[in-house]
Amino acid sequence: MYKLLMVKYGELGLKGKNKSLFINKLVKNIQRSLADLPERQVTSTWGRILIPVYGEGDMADTLERVKRVFGIYSISPALEVEKDMEAIGAGAVQVLKDALPQGGSFKIETRRSDKTFPLTSPEISQQVAAFVFRNVGEEYVAQMQNPDKIIQVEVRNEGAYIYGENIPGAKGMPVGCGGKAVVMLSGGIDSPVAGWMAMKRGVTVEGVHFHSYPFTSERAKEKVIDLCKEWSKWSGNKIILHVVYFTNIQKAIRANCPEEYGITIMRRMMFRLAERIAHQRGALAIYTGESVGQVASQTLESMYTINNVTNMPVLRPLVGMDKEEIMEIARKIDTYDISIRPYEDCCTIFLPPHPKIRPRLEAAKEMEAKLDIEGLIDEALEKTEILYLQQED
Amino acid sequence: MKSLMIDKTEQMIYLDNSATTQVYPEAAKVAIDVMREMYGNPSSLHGVGIQAEKILTVARQQVAALVGCKREEIFFTGCGTESNNWALKGIADAYGVRGKHMITTAIEHPSILETMKYLQQKGWEVDFIAPDEQGIVSAEAVIEKVRQDTVLVSMMFVNNETGAIQPIEAVGKGVKAKNPQTFFHVDGVQAVGKLPIQVNRLPIDLLSGSGHKIHGPKGVGFLYVAKGVRLIPLLAGGGQEQGWRSGTENVPGIAAMGIAAEKTCKALKEKQEQMAAVRHGFIAALQEKIPDCRINSPQEKKGAWHIVNASFPGVPSEVLLHYLEDAGIYISAGSACSARKKQHSHVMRAQGLTEEALASAVRFSFSFDTTAEELTYTAEQVAEVVREVRSFR
Known part of the structure; x- marks a missing residue:
């Protein structure tokens, strides 16, 4: 009627x-x-x-x-x-x-x-x-x-x-009236929610995923692709996903840096890459699904040390939330079931048994000195795959 | 469809034949011919229907010849899983008045284990017998559990993950000697077409088989039911398969399975010895190149010629799988590369493997077309990957 x-x-x-x-x-x-x-x-x-x-x-x-x-x-x-x-x-x-x-x-x-x-x-x-x-x-x-x-x-x-x-x-603001940002998208429960919250405030988002094939499976990538398709239902538009070639960076860190700082340095590389992609794409901020205290790389000491590689605003919309609250949103926005598929974006090989919980900035810088940071980043970006994703149905 | 095609066909070495096999061209052709030309319903009274019925008769004979039984003892099903479900539930329903006890092993395929769990919920008592460190279940341990009210013993012929050949004849004889009323079901999905089977000469009442493991199509399987054994159908309906398995027969699939059975029967006679040598050579090459590898399959005659399961400590199975995939070699992993969830093989866990060995277990499975050269190349590639991945540790 x-x-x-x-x-x-x-x-x-x-x-x-x-x-x-x-x-x-x-x-x-x-x-x-x-x-x-x-x-x-x-x-x-x-x-x-x-x-x-x-x-x-x-x-x-x-x-x-x-x-x-x-x-x-x-x-x-x-x-x-x-x-x-x-x-x-x-x-x-x-x-x-x-x-x-x-x-x-x-x-x-x-x-x-x-x-x-x-x-x-x-x-x-x-x-x-x-x-x-x-x-x-x-x-x-x-x-x-x-x-x-x-x-x-x-x-x-x-x-x-x-x-x-x-x-x-x-509620929120229409997507597109809040500028553009990149979202670091691992495939876990948190980052898709962070991206959704960015869109809710009118921000146009592009996903950045770090892919370490053959150390991680194609299915980990498929998971992120499916998450972007869910995002596209909220943005009303195609979602651009950057699948960054991360394998050689993982190997180089493993070969040259002390094990306990492996994650800290890996995250520093990820932020450098996200910043570079943001510049290329005219994005003005980096969103992550981090929340304080969840894992070793999310202590304030870790965030301080990792965040230091970029001047770009790093926005963490989940920072004050508990896991249950995040999961509740993930279920509401239909990303939860995709996120819990058992394929992960980081292989056990690169996960040290005892990561540094309070990494120091000076130490991290010193340990990175052996890496050809610019060379690795250029290679990773050159081999980055860009996908335009939208729900098919 | 095109985007789903893998363009590595030319130099592809497919070593995942226990997952599924390539359909013989003759089998595929027969399926197409039946679909296009002889597409009648076997239940129809006219000539086209009768033609379809004849096709079933021929296929039934071909499958019967492969396992060594009479044509009337073969019933077509939709897959190996259906055959296993039917054998267990069909016996339970038909003979539940005799008792409520069954025996199986801890290394069965999920289609047996899950059905047994279902029967447990329905009030059945089930014993699960563990294997030894070679993955072989002792006949004595099974026979010992047989009681007056034991209705069924179900045991696989060849384990799908390790290739361990189980002492089927000894178990069958022992069980029947202790309780002549106990039925003996054998899951033969990994044995049919790999080992010479004369089911009529063995103390076996029921034997499951699958089309796509013997170069036939997916979606078709069979169950051998010894004359005189009664099964309650899983599917009620139009009374096909003598009223034992309703549903219009998958005539093209069955015809193709028949051809595949015939060709497999021939290959088995000609090549079985030779393939055992090929397998032996592969194991020797792995042990020579990677001295600390662990062969999880039984050696020599205790293991089926088509499966080699091995662990390479320090190399997560999925990482090895993807590395080999890049080299055009396709294998199967015992577990997913997951930091959080431990989803290791229940089979090898039952064999008592360490966590390290479980996390790095992979399966190479062969067909009659697998060559010694392919396996030499594979062993070299494995050694190279193991060397590289271990360098990150």
Whole structure:
């Protein structure tokens, strides 16, 4: 019965030019997330975005996509009717019966942005409620306090809209209005969540994965590819993944550096590579899934020593979270089941039995001195594979 | 499909024949011919159906000849796993009134172990007999467990991971001597076509086999059921296979398995001796080049000619696998390269291997087409990889 979805966005704190940028981006992202569905025109009018839908199947498909577009506060399947009290009343009856098929208590709320409409908002609410009351059975009662359903009526310039549902949106900011960043993506549970949180704040992300074949399997890479495809459902666009050739760096560290500093130096190399890729790609920050204290490389001492190789902002959106909280988000965004596949991005050979928990910066620098850092990085970048990934279905 | 093709076919050395084998060209051709030209349903009354039925009869004879039984004793199934499930559950259902006890070994294929666990949940008591350090289960240990209420003993002929040949004849005789009512099932998936089997001359009541392990197609297997043994069907329906296994027969697959059985039968007679020598030579080459390698398969006549399992301490199995893959050699790993999860082989764990040996166990498995030259090259490559990987330690 519903012919459109009415989208409300969180515009709090947005003013002037930023606001129109935000809205244009949001409309574009919605349009793009629906690209493979039947064609339609998404329009924005004062404070709302309207998405036409064609029937129930299309409604479900559209809703599924729109729920994943960042920058949306809520989504309501809505009826569009003539700006005529009779028509609005009849529409309200329809929406009420759909929202509460067994009957229950209801309330009508109105917003009138079309100031030429002859009635005020409270007057509209009263008249619509009266109309509804006359046209439904006694299983429906009007109730001002805590009704089962609030039927909302909006009288706008382009028409009158009626809806009874506010489906929560993904919140956040539209992807693309927050600049670009690279995300270090291991394939574990944390980094996909970190990337998702970057996108949630409007950041366009590109993944960077370090691949050490034949020490790690092709399946570890496939895992990361699948994670990027999940990301693409949230970005509404292809995700670029850089698969960095890391094998020789691993070997060189193993051959030249003391075992206990192996991980510290490996991470320093990873950040150098991520920074180089960020520069190439016009990205302005590096995101990681690190959280303080999780593993040896995530103590503050380790972070200090590792972070020292770059001046670029290293953003760690999970830093204050517990593992359970991270896992909860991972499940919600469908990356958890991919992350727990048993293939890992680092072979046991390169994992020292006793990694340094408090590595010192000076020591790390000294131990790296034997490495041809520039040469290794150039080789790794030259052999980096760039993939453009999108969910196929 | 194209992107899934591996372009290494030319110099490829395929040593994973225990996982699956390449279909004989004659077998593939027969499958296509049957699909295109003789596509009738064997249950149809018209000529096309009768033609299909005749194809089944020929294939049944070919398979019967390979294992040495009468044609009527072969029942076609969908795979080795189905044959194993059916043998165990079918006997349990048919003869559960005699008792609720079964015996098997700790080194069986999961299709036996998991079915036994299922039967345990259904109230059956099951003994799992451990092997010795060579991976061979002692006949005495099995026979000792036979009781008045033992309904079935199930034992594999050749272990799929190590190639250890189990004392089938001794177990069968001993079991029957102690309790003539106890049935003896043999999982022959890794033995059929590899060892000469005359099932009618052995104290075996049921024998499972699979098409794709003998250069036939996937999706087709068989179960030998000695005359006089009754099984409750797994699949109820249209009454195909004398009412023992309903479901329209996979005529192209069965026809191809028949041809594969016939060709395998011939190859076995001609090449078995020669292949034993090839295997022996490979083991000797590995031991010579990598003196501290551990051969996990039994030597000489106690091991089947087509499987060599070995551990190379310090080299995680998956790393060796990928290195060899790069050299065009395809093998199988005993465990995944995982730092967190220890998913080592239950077979070799039962054999008492150390963690180190378990983590580095790989399986090389041959076909009649495997040559001594290929294995000499493989041994050289293995030695090279072992040297390189150990240099990182």
